[in-house]
Amino acid sequence: MATDVNDIIKQGYTRVRSKSINVWHKRWLVLRRASSKGPVRLDKYFDEKSARTGGHHKTYLLTNVSSITRLANTCRKYAFSVQFHDQNLKCFACDSDLEADTWVKLSIQECLLLPPGLATGEPDVLRPGIQKELQEQFHVYLMPTSKLDVFGECLLQVTHENIYLWDISNSKLKLVAWPLTALRRYGSDLTKFTFEAGRHCPTGEGMFVFHTLEGEKIYRKVHQATLAIAEAHHKMKKLPTNASVDSPQTIETRLRFTANLV
Template sequence: MTTNFNDIVKQGYVRLKSGKVGLFKKKWLVLKKASSTGPSRLERYEDETSAKYGVNKKDISLGGVEDVSRLPSDIRKCAFAARYSDNTSRQFLADSDIEADHWVSKLRHVLFSRCSPSGNEPDVVTSGLELDLKNIYHVCLLPSTKLDFHGECLMQVTCESIHLFDCDDPTKRLITWPIRSLRRYGQDHGKFTFEAGRSCDTGEGMFGFSSQHCQKIYNQVNDNAHAIAGLSAPPSLPAKAPPKRSLSSSSDRHSINSNSAYYGGAYQARPPRGRPLPPPPADKE
């Protein structure tokens, strides 16, 4: 578990080729790996001071990059390029050959490493994570009194459970919560929250996660919860703010509406716990 997580892989001054006039302009580039705040990307700033304070930032998308390589020295010295799947490319000019090689190495590692394909998810082959990569998300576990760790990690939602893995070592499973043991769950404002029951390894308690994928996580958990209970799941919610639901329907008996979070209860496939009701009084003759 990485508490003091740093998503910056490399940063420094690089000259970028302008698409309009074809001139190379000096900018401060920051290469970031995928995290709970977003996918792998290059952030462009006017200078190092602007990067320090996060002003005048423009993102350079790395989605669709198929190759990163050096340009031949007879074309341009100390240059490298990122080639996209749509046959476009973006050229960069470093201060030296060594610096250009270092940028290419770091970009390739972020984009094409088997530990992080496309810089977004861990490799299911090398990490031992289950199912497909679509159900694995970068999240930040918020501090909880029930756990002695928090910070950046990987969440995987399977048909029956929610798993947490160490983001630096995806083979290390941190904790698992069975979906059928969740009392309620929800998402709002970039935060996914659920309440675990007593049968979970953590015991009962609230657990929160910040992520760019809260809506997807909620939809996945909600669909799986209905499947476990053998119920017909309602349509998945759109990516925008979900509509409020009333408690009038019997299928929504575990749902809770609030101003800060949107919850959908995990339907229990087993009988509810608790003491049985006393028998009704006998009729007097």
């Protein structure tokens, strides 16, 4: 049976160092965000086929991580390590600097930079307005796209970390979730809301257009949530020296043009 892909942040082949015999084995690695199915974690499969069919795998829970850093080339080229508070250390190697940097950046964002509660999959439901925020849904009409099998009338929901799409006839049936941190740009006008998903979204890269009369309201909620994420990242005092995180002002400047996207 195939595994759920809605919580996948990044996946791909890496080499994993065996602690016992110091040998690097090629394995398929999947970084998953915190969700109702579990906390943020790394799943290690023998190969890509095993991952797609839900085969045997080993899971590293990332709720007890102290640091994630690149390793010197004298250890192995394009390698990085995940250090746990119990002194356990896992080492991984990629095929390029860019690939290693991407694994490190995304892992840091999920494990070390999220506000308390998100890393464990338990949002702070006591925060004022959070329950109303999580429950508000908008009636939209999703235009057909090759990235999704569904289109037409749906319910769209914006939370502190995702855009959710729900079935119109069953408001509890989730169709897809797009992480706000993986959106490239978004915008609205009087008749629609549009965003461009990045390659780390479960749908992959692509434009998604929703016809709605509440496009501006959806845009404001997405923009406020995106800036809140950037603000939380920026306020963290103990950042790894090689982590690069945009400030809220940088995010604001980068996204300001998206109001005219559609």
